[in-house]
Amino acid sequence: MGTFTETVDVVATEQGVPVQLSWRGALYTVAPHPLCWYERRPWWSQETRLPPGAGVGIVDTQIWRLVLQTEDSAERFTLDVAHYRPGGRWRTIKIYDAVDHPLAEASEWEHSDA
16 A cells, blocks of 8 residues: 555644544544654654754654544544654545545555554
8 A cells, every 4th residue: 555645734732632623624622632743753864863862753743533523423433644844744644444434545554454
């Protein structure tokens, strides 16, 4: 399968926790307690030198696993998004539970029972 990635707009708390996500013309509410972790980027192959103090967002990427639901639907699905800092960009990277979801027509989407 290919990589799935699209830009999304995220509203986050002052602490940086996502609470709303706008994607493909729909507004989603994020369920409480989203999961967050960091993944090491291959910075050594992308950057030749890092100035002191410039590692945030270059060495590690912040990943969030969000359970999303629209206001008018009881259906939920799970989406992983990457928060690229320091620029503040958010991008989708993986969708779960999408087999019966109306957005599941994209063949690049990865499905997991996890």
